[in-house]
Amino acid sequence: MKRRTRRSIPTKYTLLAVTVLCVLVMFVSFTMNISGGPLNTVAGYIFVPMQNGINKVGSWIVSRADDLASLRNVQQKNKELQAKVDKLTQELNTIKLEQYELDNLRELMELDQKYPSYEKVAARVIGNDGGNWFSTFLIDKGEKDGIEKDMNVIAGSGLVGIVIDTGPNYAKVRSIIDDASNVSGMALSTADRCIITGNLVSMNKERVIGFSDLKCDDNAVVTGEQIVTSHISDKYLEGILIGYVNTIERNSNNLTYSGTIIPAVDFQHLQEVLVIKDKKKTPSD
């Protein structure tokens, strides 16, 4: 049998030490708002390449399976889509005319383009939160690709979330449907501001998230209204689509409205996202 050369410390003291260490680190990382540091680097180099590999294999298999399954539907879809293209082309023409008119008017008013085209980086989702409580995920671009904390993440035209932590070759993104996420938004047509809060319960039940504190005139905001990020938010760039109003009701204080929003992004099937490299400039910067 193995002979002990030295007395080892009783486990309960080790447990105590671990507890103290954890609480201390928690406190430090909470108050100083830092996370990981060298740990991020080490973990990033060990685990992220493996996650990338698994994802590549996984998406290859999925795409092969999809190929087989979808072939039958493609023909029919094609017909439908062709009809849609025709319809949309018509609409596009109308919109082009309007755009032209708008440009002219803007020129007249000497307004800058309201939404500058941001510099974006495409990234792949390589890992989802291991538990079932939160909706954070990892992307395969990090500090080396110029990703920084607080950069906005979009997919298609809708807001996905915000970068909350970075490693050398990965970044952690908190999505707007995460239970701990709050975004300042506004109704597109009336510019009335509200707070959009991610909610696990409503997301699970009906795939919607909540909004609250919307101050607007009677019935100014109705179902289907577009909600975009507001101009007063200090982290989110202005005018990114968040979603569409699903339900709205007056609060008991008779001043504000709250309700639910259907997010513009399909969070269930998120594979690729765009990170906007421009950050919102705030006076404190």
Add this chain to the structure above:
Amino acid sequence: MRRKLAVFLIITVCFLLQSTLFQSLSFASISPNLLIVVTSSFGFMRGRKEGMWIGFFSGLLLDIFFGSVIGFYALIYAYIGYVNGFFRKRFFPDDIKLPLILIAASDLSYNILVYLFLFFLRKRFEIGYYFLNIMLPELVYTILVTIALYFIILKINNKLEETEKRRASKFV
């Protein structure tokens, strides 16, 4: 050394599976908790100390990649590993009842702790809903996975113990 390497590999594989494959295999957006199975099984197979350290490192991994503060999951997992270690004397490899009960209890208490600290304190009071729709499905799914995963871990552990014994007897 051998053991540390093996445990590191097990944790790595489970973490990777949990964050990639099982997220795609989730039923009703619920995925199983593999790391709790690892922590808990090493706890009752190897005792308090090893359970605690394995829990600590599994939790730390989750903290780095998905936590909002470093140390929270590490602490919970460390305690789960430690408490499971108390059942080492009652553990017999052939009997799967005790492991199943312990792993189920570990998963449930993990989820209740997460709920209490990260949801309840933020005024999310619908515990009934969370219990039925998050904790219970995860529990069931985790137990299903446990039935396969537990035997793999048990086998690896037995192999390791055998080689360790052989090596130790060489020196005597």
